Amino acid sequence: MCLITQSPELCQHPECLFFYSAFAQGLFSFIQSSSFEHAYSIIDNQNTMLRMIINKNLETEILLNQVYVEAQQLAVFLSNPRHSEIVVEQSYDSSEVFRLLRSRSNFQYSLHLESTLPSVLFKERRFTLEVSLRNVSNEIVFLSSHTRFRVLLFTSDEEPRLLKCNISGKKILRGTTEAEISETGIVKFENMVINEVSSHYTNEVFLLVVICLSSSDIKPLVITDVNVKARTMQKKNQK
Structure with missing residues (x-):
């Protein structure tokens, strides 16, 4: 019997050959039957632990293969020419938007208006x-x-000021003011509302600006001459 695999067939393991050869020569005559059974039990427990370790190693190998496959898929996705190689940088403060526009002319990317903004909001x-x-x-x-x-x-x-709240303390710009780029390459800001009329401010118009919060390599989009009127003005025009 093999002492390692417990197989009943004869084996060629050096350890087993040495043990049985020494046992046949009477070198272990001092070992009693009970002691032999105890030694056999220890060897059996060790074999059980070895089998458990082998099974765990197999499970680990399967998990590593899965991680490798997923890493390859991610690498293929990132190498797709449709995707940019923008490196996310530290966000710059919104008050620096116009300083950034004046100081740089070589932006790697730029934002373009895709929807038609009404001449009067x-x-x-x-x-x-x-x-x-x-x-x-x-x-x-x-x-x-x-x-x-x-x-x-x-x-x-001349030095644009960021508008956050009106004189009543309410937010001037509300709605979906933050958004992510979609699979079609469009960034969509929905249900936006301006809670102030532009006639109360310089030149009676606002500037609507879209910035990227994660990279200064993207040129902000500045929409000029945003005219916002009171809703009562719309009702009078409809009469």
Whole structure:
């Protein structure tokens, strides 16, 4: 019997051959039957533990193979030419948007308006803004990560001021002011509302700005001459 595998057939393991050879020569004559059974029990327990370790190793190998396959699939996805190679950087403060525009002219990517914005918006009236991310060849770029974009509202002063709240303390710009790029390459800001009329501010218009929160390599989109009127003005025009 094999002492390692417990197989009843004869084996050629050096350990087994040595044991049985020594046993046949009477070298282990001092070992009693009970002692032999005890030794056999120890060997059996060790074999059981070895089999458990082998099974665990097989399970680990299967998991590593799965991780390897998933890593290969991810590498193929990231190497797809439709996706950009944007490296996520530290977000820059919204107050630096115009400083960034004045100081740089060689942006790797830029945002383009895809939806038609009405010439006149009305206070508290919902509207949707859609933009796309494009490279220097004016081709739509698909990001390889979920990069977020934000819409901001500024005055049209020589040094534009970020507008957050009106004189009543309510948010001026509400709705989906942050969004991620979709699979079609479009960033969509839905159900947006401007809770203020532009006539109360310089030049009687606002600046609507879209920025990327994760990379300064993307040129912000500045929509000028955003005219917002009171909803009562719309009713008078309809009469």
